[in-house]
Amino acid sequence: MEKIYRILLGIFLVCLIPILLVLSYWSCRYSYYGTVDYSIRNLLIKDSTWKHIFIFLLASVIVYEGDKWLTAQNQINQEKICIYTLLATSVTAFLLGSIYVLNNPYYPVGDQISATAFAAYCRDGNFIMLCSGGYVGMYQQQKGLGILYEMLFALFGNFNYTPAKILHVIWWVLAILAGYGFLKLNTDRAIFRIVYCIMMLGCIPFLLYLPYIYGDVLSISFGMVMFWAVSAYEHYEKKRYIALAACVAGIAVLARKNTWIILIGVGIYAALVCLKKKKGQYLLAGFAILLTAALTVKAVDVMYEYRSGYPSDIGIPSILWIAMGLQETDGMAGVYNRYQQTTFAEHDFQQEPAAQEGKEYIRERLREFRENPAMARDFFKRKLEDQWIEPLFSSLKATESFDTDGEPLSSGITSLYYGNIHETVWKLANYYQSIVYLAGLVLGIALCGRWWQKKEIPTALWLPLIGIVGGFLFSIIWEAQSRYVFPYYVFLILFVPMGLYETGRAISRLPKHRRKTTEQNQTQEESLREIA
Template identity: 25%
Template sequence: MSKTLYSVYRYIVLGLFLIINIWLFLLSIFSTSRLTSDASEHTYYTGDHAWLHIIILVVLIAAVFYLVRNNIFTRINSYLSNNEKTFIRIRNICLIIIGISGAAWVLLTQSNAGADQYYVLDAARGLRNGDYSAFRYNGYIAKYTNQIGLLFIEYIIGFIVGDYNYLFWQLLNVVMIVFTYKMFSDILGILKLPRIASLSTIILGILFFPWTLYSVFIYGNIAGLFFATSAFKYTMLFIDSLKEFNSFKISYIVISAVSMMLSVMVKNNYLIFMIALIIYTVAEALRHRNIQIILVTCAVIAGFAIQAVVPKLVIEKISGCNLGSGASSWTWIAMGLHPSDGNVYADGWYSGRIAAFYENNDYDTKKEAEVSKAEIKGYIDTYKNNHKAFTSFLSKKVASQWNNPEFQCFWITNVRSSDIEKSPVISDILSLKGSSTFIAFLNIMQSIILFGSMLYAVNTLIEGTFAGAAVLPLTFIGGFIFHLFWEGKCQYTLPYFMLLLPLSIIGFYSMAKKLSSVTKKHLYKCGVFAVILLFIAIIFNRFIILNQDNKSYRQYREYTIEQQKL
């Protein structure tokens, strides 16, 4: 029964992951979503050069084939395996490059926190200094109780670093970004991939740099992924220790549970990562037929319960305010289902009208929930009765969140004030014209990453290898489904996309292994898959591809560049 249950789970996870990957890969090569550089967050859906993406991928495959057939990969990996100090030195150099890039971006832009980032820091200052206005019934924290965990951490650390210390938090982000990449590398090591694969993950992180530029964003995104990756790593180490030594280290369980607790605490959306980890541990218990793995599940749930109760109790005790439920989650689902106004935001993105439901209903969560549910019902009825409207909404929402190569990494700096006069170099990079070159590069990198993760899904489905990495695609699926109906934004989806980096390297490694001993059977399978992909692309291009904004984006671009010159 355990074998059957695990087999069903494996096919469902990998099947869904492959379908989503094909969707996003085809989107990436046929079209590109482009965000305005101002605060309006309007998305333009433009065409792309599919043949350019395909040619680059063919050249990349040919390069891998050449390196494999000439044993260059084998010789490099053999050298790295026999010279651990050299491997560590090269890995650390790559990590230092990421660290220097992130720190340089922080120091050269010195972006101030704005909107929700600022409000949480301001509430932490108020809590330390006896200003409890943010915690009263109409205050920011009373409305957004999901911010309590992040507030609690900023409150404690603020006693040492002070108030509004943006540089400290941003540089701390840089440190966590560096160690997140290190843990990606470590995870591939746990999966017994060669050292060249571990290095390649970090190199891919250098090339695909949006996460590094997110170092200026003080909103729990960076910390959440750092702690979630730590939880994944130590869970995998725990399972590995049971498999190899038939004994477990309690420290792995503790680190995994505490890391997951902190991840959810700093950002509630990382609850998806936690749910994925729980499902993963149950599945691994079935796969290895070892009930001890469930100890991680229990510890993670206990950690979640602690973070859900303790910070709130402490803050209520200090402020003397009773923090209720705050704004209803139904409001964010209503926001995630509403079509674009046509002027501001994309389909399913933030709506000020819907966000005001809480205030408009006298700060009553139950009343607000009823209004939001009625709003949701209206959208669902519209989409049920008009399939074309639903297809248009779904296509635009997915494209706006997942098919923007920069994932708002330039936008988050553009819309924030700074206390310094930025240098001409930085100003040029942030300008619409200057950022276009970087976005074009990221557009290609995005396709390469998606292609590699698609290879991972296909290979793992057929061969059944690298099952230990299943927590990553499982989390990605959760994030993709969640953001189909929750408030949309590129900055929300980027953490899930980052999980594709190690999976993409696994996919290319699997391809390299096949190329080392390619046979007619392998070529036949590739041909079949290519025909299936071409057939899907034809259908996809007919119904899903969005490229109707070429003219309007060109006009916006010309106007904006002219204004920036003036």
């Protein structure tokens, strides 16, 4: 079993390193930029590679020197500093997030307004959106968000979005707390937790997405809680942690269906731990989490079917999204173009013939890629770049619809979305992104070294990494949307402190190695002189 475990980890590392290498290379060479007036969806901007590398190395040295100072303190003082940092970060995040969401007049459009309108209509007994051609009839995954907003509207009134925005701020703080707990369980250096707090507070896209009336922030935060709870179960083997993980997994998958990617990662992680520790209870725990999430979704389906009389699972076949993800639309690779909805409607909302057309399109498109490999490489390169190296992950573009009752936007919001603050925020996020990817790459290389030397690696560290690899692979085939990959970017922040520390430690060893080499050369010269 130990041999199988190591082979599986080796295969995983073979997948992880090229992904992080490509993302690091792209993020240092160039970035996608949403123009200030949003007239161009994304504009390719050439970066100063050496400047990005210099900032990363500088951050690494600071982290390493900070670790030296911190380890000079006794254990009690180290923990006090960590707790004070966590407290300051949480309070700052809550205040900053609250001020931002209460002063940003963002009003939802598109899927957000449709999903929340569905919740309001259902509360009034109107289920027309569940019919075969209705919005939720086609997009069945919105039932999960619908039931969550039904509960919220029952407390605060229909279309009252302010409580949801405040909850998003709380979920941001919750993500910080959960990530801190995860690192405390699985790492042995206090500096990792401190740097993680600073990095999460400096994650500008997370702040900018707080007013966004959708399930993204909730699913990211509850995903973090799930990582901590699963890791805690491995450490303490208390069933309450699995109960918590199953609960938050069910809610997260209702909020965003792509949560299934990290849930599959939980299943893979459970199998790895089962192989390593030779205990079947971990496999049962992973199964319990997956089963709870599936039953939660099914329960919501049955509930709406019972209340409305409309059958569930009549929505657009998933294969049509994959087909759309292979299309070129206005010079952009794999972006949303209503293909799946149009095809479904053309087949009178019948799943089987619509799915068949999607499969035929995919076969034809793959044949084109085989005949023209250069075109295929260019297509998928542009598709991945569009999603993964836009430093703000479309957060400003996604929240650029406002309800001001005819009043002009405040100067601060105007500058953030269209002026000088926009430029500054984008540049900061650009350097931040290269730090995240480069640190992830360094950590991946360090993990390879430990794997090769057969050194112990905390099993729980693999859990978020499996989700990141799954998210990257999924982004290749699905609709190209930078917002969809943002969760995996946040999960990667967990590993940034370790990557910075490893780089700083490597830099600190360079002068010692140089002195050692010089001393060896001098010794050899003296020996040669004595012989002569």
